[in-house]
Amino acid sequence: MNKVIKAVRGMDKQMGVILFLLVVITIVMALDNPYFLTVHNFTVMAEGFLFEGIMALAMTLVIVSGGIDISVGGVFPLSAILMALMVRSGYNYYLAMLIVLLVAAMIGFINNELRRILKIHPMIVTMAMLLTLRGLNLAITDGRVISRLPLGFIEMANKRLMGLSWPMLAYIVLAMVWFVLSKKQRSFLHVYFVGGNPASAALSGIRTENVYRMVYMLSSMLAAVAGILATMVYNSASSNFGQGIEMRVITAVAIGGASLTRGGIGSIEGTILGSLFLAMIYNAFIMSGVSAYYQDVFTGLMLVIAVVLRTQVFRKE
Amino acid sequence: MREAVGIDKVSKSFFGNKVLHDVSLSIKYGEIHSICGENGAGKSTLMKIIGGIYNSDGGTITVNGEEASLRTPQEAYLRGIGIVHQELSLADNMPVWHNIFVNREITGPLGFIKRRDMQQRASEILEKLDMRVDPRAKVSTLPFATKQMIEIGKLLSMDVDVLILDEPTSALSERESQALFDLLLSLKKQGKAIIFISHKLDEVRQISDRVTVLRDGRLVGTLTREEATTDRIVSMMVGRDIDEFYPPKAKRRDGKIMLKCSGLSRKDKFEDISFDVREGEILGLYGLVGSGRTEVALSLVGADKIDSGTVELDGMSFRARSPRQAVKSGLCYLSEDRKQLGLFLEMTLEENFVSSSLERVTGQFGVIQEKQVKSISEQLMEQLGVVPKRSEALAASLSGGNQQKVLLGKWLSANPRVLIVDEPSRGVDIGAKSNIHFLLRELADRGMAILMISSDLPEILGLSDRVMVMHEGRLKGILENTDLTQEGIMNVAYGEVGTP
């Protein structure tokens, strides 16, 4: 117990606030709806935010590096579509996954090259990429949903390991890997230097361009992982997948304590908590039957409160 | 003594502008070698060439007698050369140990870092420098001077033998500077070569074994410790003899009291501060970083709160709710950090000039009257001697001294009655500094009341009519500036009892 208290004390203040709110929402919801505090609901709740959760891991690095990647909202459906198309035309599933990941890596690479060569803000570059990809997705699919995937694929997709679905498993593994890497791996730690003070990072001999390239490529690739998983979950793919997903991903990262205005600040554990928080808010709205119109208002208010607590109230402590 | 770095006929041009002309210089192990020169003389460029940040256009550099190619900071490090930059190269958001070992992390397989090892070694390095800092502390939580020491520690951990310090003391207090000098002297004894750049000639004279002076990108000469008197250095720097550094004192001291503060307090910042400034007078406020001097100024102009106490401006009770209101009432504050607070670097000079007095140039319907903007800025540039004389130049393109002048001009265009200037000549070369000093005196003679905050003692002594001393948030005394000495002021600052 002492250890728990110590861990909570040592935590980032914003994370403490979010954790507190999570507990409050859980208590209120549990009193409100008998189905809320069930394993089934928590599974569904988590699965409702896994794609965003996975993408948020990589987005954290992008934001810590001082950039942003809006294009994931286009990479996600594109990857789902490519995966579905390849599987439907008889590719080996794993080969198809590999190709999708390579395509995504290429997109991340292009994002970074455009940013580097044109010297424009990554927000603009990746927004252009988002629009391009959304158009491309429509063009590839002709606006139709791609379904009727081979039974073998659907069977594989529906398999569970230790009672966990693929997306759940993927998230747990990726979150752990990302957490460890962000604390221990040299290149991942250099992202914090580059974000914190790009000029000094360069003076210290860090190849900052390599760092940027890495974060944008990883961001695209995790969006592709989410897209592949979407194809597996829905047994189909459509260009309308992932509407506004980039904003939900960025919100999760921001709620988790990363700073969108200055680089170098943010953590994987914060982002995981932020994802959990958003997952619970979405679930709570559905469970309580409160009109979802208020969902964005509510999320926005919570974000403001969390940021105010971090930057204003706890600043001096 | 063995030669560490030999510089032979090094030249460098930027956009066709030659900033270094065939400079030759020899740096030896076991010496502290100062480089002096006005801003734009080429000091920093030369250092950056040695440090591998810029590449020279011509000439050769030898390190330990061998010709060396120094195209990146890495190559320089490998040759044992390291720079402590003017703008620190530490990442504020990261812990001390990692800043020391950044990009040279001790890693295991897959690039996994060995945190414990590095923390251990970092604390060894810090101990060697006699610093009591937890290597796990975030850099942002440390004072500036500590950061500078950490930067030096970082270089030493790389087995650097040639240490370049570019203006290391510009943001340090007297005491912190002394600690730094002690460190440099002990490093010198260990046989390191130290290249030291500073505008503060008394520092240069205090620690240097040799002093090299550059002017307009050319080597003027190298002086030994004995030869290097202030006058000699200065005349080499400016190319003429300067008899008079400072303008004469106030013509009349019986002006109206323009600003009067009684018992000002702000929790945790300053306490019970009372003083007044008269028309035509320059009141020097001496204090180190953290003495509360800047905080007093910020509170006066409404950028921060005042907890208790009263302020009178021109005989009327006054409490600024915002800097904007203060400007309107004729109280202007010229900030210490021209990059962060005062200048709009990405805007043109004329835009900067009128930015604090937009009402004056705004016609009907809120339209800015270009003609008036032009005439105001041209008049100011003439008066201040801003170079280049193009009002549409970007502020960012100017040298530090000229930026400072523009900042002054920005507030002058608002026609203040009371002007608070904070470190008016920090990071500015001697010529420009003198220019600013004479300008301030001229403003005072025209009837402005000036409160000048500075931690530069010669400046305080040279310019002020009276000197007010603050230390750790308290007013230690207000002294008439007749026969005042640096030691006298220091005694008041650190003494137990102030003379009211």
Add this chain to the structure above:
Amino acid sequence: MHRKFIVVVLALAIVMSVFGLSAFAQEKELYSMIVFTKGAEYFNWTYAGMVDAAKILGDHIETELQGPAEWDASLEARTIDQVAVKQPNGMVVASADEATLVPAINRAIDRGIPVITFDNDSPDSKRLAYVGTDNYDFGAVGAKAMGELLGGKGEVAIIMVPGAGSMEERAAGFEAELARSFPGIKVATIINDEGDVARAESATTAALLANPNIKGVFSTHGYGGPGAAAAVRTLGRVGDVVVIASDYGGPVLELLKTGEIAATVADNPYLLGFQAMMFAYQAAHPTDHPSQNPPFGHVPALIYGGSYIITGEDLQDPEIANLYENPPQF
């Protein structure tokens, strides 16, 4: 400390007031309508029908409207999964696309929740019934109106988003009916407006400039009509180019009154919601007679709500105008 306290209390108050007020009552029956683009007027009509049907069935019937504000099938699928946790007595679902919701609908059915689709079907799922609009017929109704207004000759354009199932069918029905009854009318081009008013305007303007022979524009969805009307107005060709819209969202009604839209084809969302609710109730209350979907009650697999034409003339009747002009809001 003081500020921190205030902010924490504020956070608590917001959480409590948002989630704390809705009492969950067990003895009641809950039916959930799940749509995409929640907030769209169309689905508010369908939900109005559901609410009225619930009223007829009794006070113990509760209804709710859920679903993403975006047109995103993957988000809708998640909503279905989350709603299913509550074990509602029935679900009526408008599918954002026919394939993506299949696993989610099947999971709900497997948990014993009857699922009825409406408006947009998901035929490959285990849903019990579909209450829909025959989009082919919808297009044909539009073609008849177009043929009569153009006097049986000329060139026309169709506004649609290629690939969107219902629009494709409406377009096909439109074309087929023209070919059958008005062979003098030729479909000159397809305008893709991505379902957006502004795009509809710009794309229609471009199409009309490219081919001045186009005398009629038929939009297969609700936003295309106002967009096309704006394009015609900009080009100064009001009265020369006939615009036939779909549905009766606010701007369509206004433009019908001014005559800038000649007619609109309407399906019957109110009826769809009403019938879907009725079927869900039927399915949740099996009778002794053996059902073809055990353990659920009897429901027909398919029923259509029908389509009809509304013109500016119809809106002269204040009662009718009032009905359309004051859509239900939730």
